[in-house]
Amino acid sequence: xxxxxxxxxxxxxxxxxxxxxxxxxxxxxxxxxxxxxxxxxxxxxxxxxxxxxxxxxxxxxxxxxxxxxxxxxxxxxxxxxxxxxxxxxxxxxxxxxxxxxxxxxxxxxxxxxxxxxxxxxxxxxxxxxxxxxxxxxxxxxxxxxxxxxxxxxxxxxxxxxxxxxxxxxxxxxxxxxxxxxxxxxxxxxxxxxxxxxxxx
Numbered sequence: 001x002x003x004x005x006x007x008x009x010x011x012x013x014x015x016x017x018x019x020x021x022x023x024x025x026x027x028x029x030x031x032x033x034x035x036x037x038x039x040x041x042x043x044x045x046x047x048x049x050x051x052x053x054x055x056x057x058x059x060x061x062x063x064x065x066x067x068x069x070x071x072x073x074x075x076x077x078x079x080x081x082x083x084x085x086x087x088x089x090x091x092x093x094x095x096x097x098x099x100x101x102x103x104x105x106x107x108x109x110x111x112x113x114x115x116x117x118x119x120x121x122x123x124x125x126x127x128x129x130x131x132x133x134x135x136x137x138x139x140x141x142x143x144x145x146x147x148x149x150x151x152x153x154x155x156x157x158x159x160x161x162x163x164x165x166x167x168x169x170x171x172x173x174x175x176x177x178x179x180x181x182x183x184x185x186x187x188x189x190x191x192x193x194x195x196x197x198x199x200x
Contacts, residue, residue, distance in 0.1 A: 001026055001027070001028050002025070002027045003027070004028070004030065004054055005054060006031055006032060010053055010054070012161070014195040015157045016066055016069050016070065017193060018161070019073060023082070025077060034053065052065065067101060070083075071083060071154070082153055083154055089148075092149055095148065096159055103133040104163065107130030111130055127171055138176040139178075145185060152185075160183070164186075164195070
């Protein structure tokens with residue numbers, strides 16, 4: 001069985017758990033003590049030399065980075081419905097995977113970390129990055145249901161977790177009506193699982 005080294009409140013981990021639920025593939029979850037420093041230990045760094053979560057373990061192989069894991073899982077289980085095989089469709093998905101690793105991570109994800117856990121980030125700068133991204137994303141979604149192609153893809157899942165959790169970083173999503181509608185569509189997908197609120 002696949003094993004996911006996981007931290008429940010991580011958006012990076014959540015997107016992987018969500019995808020596995022949507023494609024109905026079982027997973028053994030192994031909770032990692034992130035704040036206790038477990039990712040800095042030697043045993044963990046054998047799996048992930050950069051000490052980052054999540055890590056997928058599959059038959060003795062380790063795949064790190066949430067977007068790489070999404071691509072791996074879509075390929076492993078031959079889910080072309082979630083990751084297109086044509087060149088243009090694949091590129092459109094990759095555009096959003098890149099945005100989730102840069103602007104979304106540097107903006108909404110870091111704003112959330114700064115707000116909830118005192119992460120050493122410039123909160124105003126992170127919120128500004130997030131709002132710039134969300135303004136452009138909202139325009140992109142005007143007249144579209146999904147981010148990359150004409151159906152849900154791993155691009156949507158990659159962008160979802162930290163976008164939906166942006167209010168935990170002090171970012172107001174109410175001004176982005178197309179993003180709000182998109183969030184509702186993702187939440188309505190079969191197998192959807194939400195990320196627990198950090199302060200329920």
